Amino acid sequence: MEFWGFPRPDGKIGTRNHLAVLSTVVCANEACLAIANEVKPSALLIHPHGCCQTPPDTRRVTETLINLGRNPNTGAVVVVSLGCESVNAGEVAEAIAASGKPVELVEIQALGGSRNAVAKGIEAGRKMLSGLEQQKRVRTGIENLLVGLKCGSSDAFSGLITNPTVGRAIDRLIDLKAGAVFGEITEKLGAEHIVGKRACCQQVRDRLLQATSYIEHEAVKMGMDMREGQPTPGNIKGGLTTIEEKSLGAIAKSGSREIAGFLEYGQQAPGPGLYVLDSPGREPEILTGLAAAGTQAIIFTTGMGAPQGHPLVPVIKVTANPRTHEYLQNHVDLFFTFEQGQDGFAAGAAALLDLLLEACSGKLTKAEEHDYAKFIGIYTKGPVL
Amino acid sequence: MATALATIPAGSCPYIDGPAEVKDLKVVEDIPMGHKFALRPIDGEVIKYGEVIGVADRPIAPGEHVHVHNVKSRRGRGDLHKEGA
CATH class of the missing domain: 3.40.50 (Rossmann fold)
Known part of the structure; x- marks a missing residue:
């Protein structure tokens, strides 16, 4: 039994080849939305978490975000952070990048506000998307x-x-x-x-x-x-x-x-x-x-x-x-x-x-x-x- | 107990894929699609999949609808476990 999927650098196989726009905190959701509206197709991953939560919940949110980025169906990721949240956005971006896929971290406070962050996210997203479009499916085992x-x-x-x-x-x-x-x-x-x-x-x-x-x-x-x-x-x-x-x-x-x-x-x-x-x-x-x-x-x-x-x-x-x-x-x-x-x-x-x-x-x-x-x-x- | 694969009107005798003694059973009320009706008198534990799915809170006669109005769950019953009760 076989299917045709996208091979990833870590050896896993995606059934889809999504560019993910991943928010690390509720406060960055609107920047994610603005980026995803301009970079299509993209998978928008926004949520009401990432700050002002108990440490076990912050850890759980962090791991979930990392592993959404590492999901084999994710081909590349724009990580969008506010900059002052409980979730460590650098940790999220680095852990996803360790799987070998392209990752760009966009931080609103460090870039002088949401307008600049959105512009950087759009630019990075479009570049990643053109890379993803070159990838081909290969036959693989069940x-x-x-x-x-x-x-x-x-x-x-x-x-x-x-x-x-x-x-x-x-x-x-x-x-x-x-x-x-x-x-x-x-x-x-x-x-x-x-x-x-x-x-x-x-x-x-x-x-x-x-x-x-x-x-x-x-x-x-x-x-x-x-x-x-x-x-x-x-x-x-x-x-x-x-x-x-x-x-x-x-x-x-x-x-x-x-x-x-x-x-x-x-x-x-x-x-x-x-x-x-x-x-x-x-x-x-x-x-x-x-x-x-x-x-x-x-x-x-x-x-x-x-x-x-x-x-x-x-x-x-x-x-x-x-x-x-x-x-x-x-x-x-x-x-x-x-x-x-x-x-x-x-x-x-x-x-x-x-x-x-x-x-x-x-x-x-x-x-x-x-x-x-x-x-x-x-x-x-x-x-x- | 049997599950209605289509809605069964009150008073009709549906085809029942079950033991011989229930073949002529008449349902005594409308049984909506997917809902259960009793094949034998039920008193106490209600069995489906060979497991207890709840407890009848009154005797249920053959042909009667078996559902939330006459069967209670044994799980997640905060109403029975109020603090101090």
Whole structure:
């Protein structure tokens, strides 16, 4: 199994060749926006973080930004900083540059203000873009692919058909020495005894159970039933009654293979195999966490229809809900039908792997076609100070 | 418990891919697409995927809709764990 991707100096393979315009702090977002408006195509990475946060959150934001820059789909990066923020912009730029890709740091305060910074960012961005346009895809093996997993706007079809079908495809990828990352720690509540058994060692199992109990504790301390927060009103409308039911359906997309490690949010996956990422279920945060982990494509199962992609990573939407398939064609890349008496899981998994290889080789996903892929989110745990 | 793959109107007898004794079951209320209905009387733990997904807070009869109005979660229940309660 092979795909066509962009080789990077660090040996990784991109499925896209993005110029990223990366903000290190909320205060630099507008300069990023102005640069990205003039340098097209570019992936705009802006967020409300980078300063006045607890030290663990600052570290987590820093690592996430570095690893978004190091994602194989990022070909070159303009890093935009204000100059006085908690995140060390020089560290971010240097750590990305260490992977061998072109990086330019633009600092608003050092350059005499945003106008100069934007002008410098545009100039650097255009130069990098012309370099990226010269690069060609090469044929590469599936072992160079790390796939992210997510389900959103889930319904009863997600757990019964879509996620188990994806799980079959993921088992095949893992057997072929590729990698996969799943997260959504909230959606381990009621299913942690099943996922925990698949951990490669006690340490990974313990960290997974600890992360699950942390998120449950955070919800419980609010003194209310978390239903309506999880499962959401849309999940409930789609037939999911409790978080346990949602979780048991959600974990099916990770297949059945051993879990090789637990990733803290913002960390890169260290190699092939299956990993769990500490992340919530909400889309911007988990998609960004998966991008930071180094995934080059994301498989996103949906029930009621979730439109979003990610600026760096192609997000493939799959559903088995016939109504969603019919009414939300702008957002669905693949529909799994399930005929009685057939092994629908195997047929669906084969179709998904075909589409995955096409998407990794350059075929645009629906979210990319419709440019519904502009926002990122970083999962922080502490207060804004 | 079974899941409706299409909306089932009250009073109809859907095709059920399940044990023989439930083949003639009549649903007693409308079951929206993707929602669950009881195949046997449910009292206590509610099972799906072979696992407990919640607890019925009243007895549920065969053919009845099984959802948030009659099943409670056992997880994330801050309402049951208020400080000092």
